[in-house]
Amino acid sequence: MFRTALRNVLAHKARLLMTVLAVTLGVAFVSGTLVFTDTLKKSLSGQSAKSYDGVAVSVTSFGQGRNEQGLKEGEPGLGQQTVDKIKALPGVDSVSGRVSGFAGVGDEDGKLIGAGWSNQGANYTPVKDGKNPRYAFVTGAGPAKADEVALDKATADKGGYKVGDKVRVATNGPVKEYSLAGVFTTEDGAVQAGGSLVLFETTVAQELYLKPGYFQELSVAAKSGASADKLLADIKPLLDEKTTKAQTGAALAAEQAKQIEKGLSHLSTMLLVFAGISLFVGIFLIYNTFTMLVTQRTKELALLRAVGANRGQVMRSVLAEALVVGAVSAAAGLLGGIGLALGIRSVIGSLGAKLPGGAPVIAPGTIVAALVIGVVVTTVAAVLPAWRTGRIAPVAAMGSAHLPATSKSLLVRNILGSIISIGGIGLVFLGVSTGGDTGRMTMGGGAFFMLIGMIVLLPLLSKPVIGAVRPLLQKVFGVPGKLAAQNAVRNPRRTAVTAASLAIGLTLVTTLSVLGITIGKVVDRMSTEKLKADYRVSMSSDAGSLDKSVAETLAKAPGIKAVSPQTAGYFLVDGDFRAASGVNPATIGQLLNVEVLSGSLDSLGKGEVAVAEKTAKKQNFTVGRPIKLTYDDGQEASVTVGAIFKDMEGLLSPYVIDDKILSSHSEETYIPEVYVNVEGGASKAAQQKVVDALGKNPAITVATQQDMRNEMGGLINTMLNIMYGLLGMALVISVLGVVNTLAMSVFERTQEIGMLRAIGLDRSRVKNMIRLEAVVISLFGAVLGVAIGIFLAWAVGSTLAKSMPSYELILPWDRIGIFLLLAAVVGVLAAMWPARSAARLNMLTAIKTE
Numbered sequence: 071m072f073r074t075a076l077r078n079v080l081a082h083k084a085r086l087l088m089t090v091l092a093v094t095l096g097v098a099f100v101s102g103t104l105v106f107t108d109t110l111k112k113s114l115s116g117q118s119a120k121s122y123d124g125v126a127v128s129v130t131s132f133g134q135g136r137n138e139q140g141l142k143e144g145e146p147g148l149g150q151q152t153v154d155k156i157k158a159l160p161g162v163d164s165v166s167g168r169v170s171g172f173a174g175v176g177d178e179d180g181k182l183i184g185a186g187w188s189n190q191g192a193n194y195t196p197v198k199d200g201k202n203p204r205y206a207f208v209t210g211a212g213p214a215k216a217d218e219v220a221l222d223k224a225t226a227d228k229g230g231y232k233v234g235d236k237v238r239v240a241t242n243g244p245v246k247e248y249s250l251a252g253v254f255t256t257e258d259g260a261v262q263a264g265g266s267l268v269l270f271e272t273t274v275a276q277e278l279y280l281k282p283g284y285f286q287e288l289s290v291a292a293k294s295g296a297s298a299d300k301l302l303a304d305i306k307p308l309l310d311e312k313t314t315k316a317q318t319g320a321a322l323a324a325e326q327a328k329q330i331e332k333g334l335s336h337l338s339t340m341l342l343v344f345a346g347i348s349l350f351v352g353i354f355l356i357y358n359t360f361t362m363l364v365t366q367r368t369k370e371l372a373l374l375r376a377v378g379a380n381r382g383q384v385m386r387s388v389l390a391e392a393l394v395v396g397a398v399s400a401a402a403g404l405l406g407g408i409g410l411a412l413g414i415r416s417v418i419g420s421l422g423a424k425l426p427g428g429a430p431v432i433a434p435g436t437i438v439a440a441l442v443i444g445v446v447v448t449t450v451a452a453v454l455p456a457w458r459t460g461r462i463a464p465v466a467a468m469g470s471a472h473l474p475a476t477s478k479s480l481l482v483r484n485i486l487g488s489i490i491s492i493g494g495i496g497l498v499f500l501g502v503s504t505g506g507d508t509g510r511m512t513m514g515g516g517a518f519f520m521l522i523g524m525i526v527l528l529p530l531l532s533k534p535v536i537g538a539v540r541p542l543l544q545k546v547f548g549v550p551g552k553l554a555a556q557n558a559v560r561n562p563r564r565t566a567v568t569a570a571s572l573a574i575g576l577t578l579v580t581t582l583s584v585l586g587i588t589i590g591k592v593v594d595r596m597s598t599e600k601l602k603a604d605y606r607v608s609m610s611s612d613a614g615s616l617d618k619s620v621a622e623t624l625a626k627a628p629g630i631k632a633v634s635p636q637t638a639g640y641f642l643v644d645g646d647f648r649a650a651s652g653v654n655p656a657t658i659g660q661l662l663n664v665e666v667l668s669g670s671l672d673s674l675g676k677g678e679v680a681v682a683e684k685t686a687k688k689q690n691f692t693v694g695r696p697i698k699l700t701y702d703d704g705q706e707a708s709v710t711v712g713a714i715f716k717d718m719e720g721l722l723s724p725y726v727i728d729d730k731i732l733s734s735h736s737e738e739t740y741i742p743e744v745y746v747n748v749e750g751g752a753s754k755a756a757q758q759k760v761v762d763a764l765g766k767n768p769a770i771t772v773a774t775q776q777d778m779r780n781e782m783g784g785l786i787n788t789m790l791n792i793m794y795g796l797l798g799m800a801l802v803i804s805v806l807g808v809v810n811t812l813a814m815s816v817f818e819r820t821q822e823i824g825m826l827r828a829i830g831l832d833r834s835r836v837k838n839m840i841r842l843e844a845v846v847i848s849l850f851g852a853v854l855g856v857a858i859g860i861f862l863a864w865a866v867g868s869t870l871a872k873s874m875p876s877y878e879l880i881l882p883w884d885r886i887g888i889f890l891l892l893a894a895v896v897g898v899l900a901a902m903w904p905a906r907s908a909a910r911l912n913m914l915t916a917i918k919t920e
Contacts, residue, residue: 089359089810090399092352092803093444097403099345101440102410107338108431109411115327120257124203125319126292127301129156131285132313147284148314155308156288161296166195166202167285169275172614173268174240175221176768177229182610184225188265189769190258191241193275194220197291205269209233210252213271218251225266226253239268240769241278242609242617289319347578349447351571351803354525356451359810360392361564385456392452393445400444404437484530491523498861502868509869517862521574524858528566528573531854533559536846547842550835553826554842557819558850568811569851571804572896576852576889579794579801580859583889585866586790588880593720594779600718603632603661603745604752605760606773616741618733620764621654624746627763629756632657632747638723638740639732642700643689651722652729652739661745665716669693673712674728680713685724701735746772804851805896812844812904823908833909840905845897852893856886 122128131147148167157165173191175183182189194212196202202212205220210233213219219237221229231237235250254269261267276282292301298318305316317325408430497516501509524531536559543551558565607624609616621635637652655674658664664671667683674680679699681691691697696708709727717724733739748756752774760772816823823836831839864879871877 089356089395089448090402092356092806093349093396093399093448094403094406095803096345096349096352096447097400097440097444098406098410099348100342100443101404101407101436102414103338103341103345103407104436104439105408105430105432106411106414108433108436109415109429111327112431115323122319122323124291125289125322126296126298127290127305127316127318128322129288129290129305129309129314129316131287132315134313145284145310145313146281147286148288150283152308153285153288156290156305159301159304161293161301161304163291163293163296164197165291166197166289167193167272168195168287168289169193169272169279169285171279172241172609172769173266173270173278174610174769175225175229175266175268176238176240176245176766180238180766180768182768183228184264184266188260190260190265191239191268191270191275191278193272194269195272204258205254205256207252207254210250212254213248213251213269215249215251216271216274217248218271219248220252220254220269221250222258222261222267223253223255224261225268226250238768240767242615242769244617244619244623245765245767245769347574348803349443351574351807353447353451354567354571354807356392356448357454357567360388360452360455361567388456389449389452392448392456396445396448397441399448400441403444404440407436407440408432483526487523487526487530489523490519491527494518494520494523498865502865505869510866513862513865513869517865521577521858524573524854525566525570528570528854529562532562532565532569532850535850535853536565539846543842543846547838548835549831550838551842553839554846557839557843558846564811565847565850568807568847569854571807572801572848572851572893573855573858575801575804576855576893577859577862579889580856580886581862581866582790582793583882583885584860584863584879587882587885588863588867588877589870591880592877600663600721601661601745601775601778602663602747604748604774605746605757606778607744607746607760607764608742608771608773610769610771615739616744616770618739618741620741620770621744624744624760624763627759629749629759630746630763631749632660633744634658634661635729635741635744636722637729637732638742639702639736641702641725641732641735643697643725648685648725649723650725650727650732652727652732653722655728657747658726660747662718662721664718664722667714667716669711669713671713671715673710674726676712677728677731678710678712680715680726681711682717682722682724683714684717686711686714701732703735703737705735801896805900808844808848808897808900809903811847812840812901813907816840816904816908820911823911827911836909837905840908841898841901844901844904845894848893848897848900849890852890856889 129148134146147169153165153167156162170190170192172189174189177183194202194205196212200211201207205212207220208223210220219239221231221237226232229237231250231253233250233252236247237250238245239248240246248270256267258267270278273282276284280286290301290305292298298320302316302318309316411430494516498513498520499516501511501513501516503509504512536555540552540555543555545551547554607616607620616635618635621633624630625633634654634657635652639650639652640647641650642648653674655671658674659671666680669680671680679697681689685691691711691714693711693714695711697711698706699709700706715722715726746760748759750756757772757774764770764772827833827836860881867877867879
């Protein structure tokens with residue numbers, strides 16, 4: 071029987087090609103994800119370990135701690151006194167301290183080099199012989215003076231900088247010029263991520279990023295023969311356990327390796343989810359293929375039964391075919407996965423990120439996963455056709471080559487599908503009523519069962535839905551249209567399974583599109599409809615806080631009408647930390663569209679506080695009521711509520727106060743943005759005036775309201791495009807399913823097509839009949855997928871509405887129209903080969919075919 075199964079596989083190579091390709095694509099996605107993440111994990115872990123070569127003990131400071139009252143206490147970092155104590159320990163060879171933060175380098179046009187979030191600055195501390203093992207200088211040396219810096223080689227090359235050149239460097243304050251002392255190579259993560267690294271003289275870096283005389287980290291090197299564990303035990307008593315952490319270099323490298331693995335797990339999970347979707351869609355194609363193959367071989371299998379093969383042997387022969395197909399597909403998928411991993415690496419590299427080198431890592435687990443997934447998916451999909459084969463009585467099988475499903479089996483299927491669908495829909499509505507993360511999890515389970523139920527019910531749905539469009543097809547396309555509609559519902563099981571794969575893909579695409587566009591509009595309204603300012607000034611790529619000098623400089627610049635920082639801070643209210651925004655009371659009303667419900671914003675200028683509506687209701691605050699506050703420096707004050715305003719999430723915190731008051735009680739102020747109005751309104755010339763007033767700082771972005779819209783819209787569109795790309799694999803498999811179904815359908819109907827040709831249906835109309843059949847099936851699945859997708863998007867959106875006051879479901883009819891048009895195109899393309907084959911049949915030969 072196994073030899074028979076193998077001969078059948080070889081005899082039906084063309085018919086099984088689409089199945090092999092579908093499984094190969096799914097397995098390639100899985101194995102490619104595993105190879106890519108394993109390779110990246112090994113490379114990054116090796117890079118991390120290399121960066122800690124020679125570090126016996128690493129000490130990290132978390133900054134000042136807080137006491138029970140929430141007030142800061144202790145030192146801001148690791149002071150020189152601590153460094154000297156560690157140096158004096160026996161076994162310590164050297165100690166180097168490090169401080170770091172944002173630093174951006176501009177090119178000759180003043181544009182920022184590298185990604186803003188990964189542009190870093192740090193101090194250069196010679197360890198031995200005037201060198202530091204972290205950095206290998208290719209030209210020049212490390213900075214030794216306050217007006218010198220060193221640059222990583224990639225940044226120096228991009229900017230065209232050479233030793234001795236003047237380099238414009240921006241931190242969070244005004245741009246400064248430094249002399250380039252040296253160019254180096256490094257394994258630093260910021261550089262590897264596509265950013266830049268600027269090295270300053272130590273005292274300069276301390277002033278920029280922390281406080282003179284203090285470090286954020288210490289790297290301790292041991293003398294020859296000294297134990298890292300012994301050094302760690304000696305160092306710990308010298309530190310404040312509440313605000314510092316000490317560990318060996320080996321432990322730190324291992325910890326970072328775990329963090330790398332954890333970070334990559336999110337990427338791996340996302341890619342594997344989409345691979346799973348592709349494989350799930352592929353199951354329908356495999357099931358359809360084996361169902362039709364078994365149906366076409368009914369008489370052959372009946373003869374095997376008649377000459378002595380029992381039901382189990384016949385069933386096992388079909389499963390053996392699936393096993394062979396799965397094994398071949400898995401092997402091809404594994405090879406394809408390696409190529410896919412290299413492709414992903416190349417794409418990420420083209421986006422500017424520098425991934426560490428190294429050969430692809432093909433772990434034994436990846437090979438096993440590829441083989442198991444390929445074989446199991448194919449075999450599971452073939453189980454039901456194989457089981458049905460074993461149940462066919464030999465005499466009945468010899469009498470009919472088609473044996474359609476009985477009405478009893480369809481009745482059972484319809485009842486089961488209805489129960490599952492109703493249960494799934496019920497869970498979705500339960501999730502809507504529950505809301506929050508819990509509701510969305512419930513909704514996810516409901517969506518899964520609803521999809522399964524709908525797939526089970528598709529044979530029942532196909533007849534009335536396709537029957538409804540049959541008159542239109544007949545009217546527009548004549549006889550080919552009528553025959554296409556009849557053929558589409560002749561075998562409702564086959565039509566349902568073919569349409570199901572397209573329905574699943576378009577359900578996901580539609581859900582993501584509706585949610586993405588709706589949320590984009592919500593954020594757009596939240597961020598721009600409430601914004602009166604002509605410009606928003608912020609650090610490039612949200613790289614950190616603006617210096618307080620930015621608002622002061624702009625306020626003095628000619629042509630500037632109104633300026634207000636949006637300082638992010640907090641204070642204690644009744645013992646709880648509360649987020650607060652510091653603004654300019656005199657101008658905030660000109661820059662933000664704050665809807666005041668009671669009181670007046672003018673009260674901010676009198677030292678009073680404005681409270682958002684939700685917070686005021688929760689705390690039972692009213693205008694005129696005093697509130698006891700404790701500022702960041704521990705000073706207590708009684709402040710009166712001067713205004714209550716409608717919540718402005720994303721723009722203002724629940725508490726708003728005069729920026730001068732908030733800043734005066736905090737050593738470090740965090741200013742994410744400054745709002746600006748110019749005389750005469752926004753224009754390119756006015757925008758350039760703002761840029762010039764800030765010294766053409768490459769690290770600072772001056773965004774118009776349209777820039778802000780584009781920024782958010784671009785982010786959402788990028789995410790949607792990534793999702794579309796990942797779901798494209800499932801849609802490709804869906805197309806293969808349509809091709810396979812039509813090809814086998816044409817084979818089954820060879821005699822019928824010959825008869826149609828004999829009574830006058832010419833080749834062009836035969837082609838039209840096959841094409842229209844494909845379009846009908848594709849659109850049936852697409853319409854169902856779009857409908858379910860809209861329903862799920864509404865359900866998920868209902869749980870988000872409470873956290874987004876201006877949420878309103880938006881249906882992107884243009885995109886939905888494109889999805890349906892693409893489904894029709896898919897049908898036309900999928901029908902090309904089967905339609906051509908049907909039209910080229912010799913009518914006499916076809917009529918004689920059994």
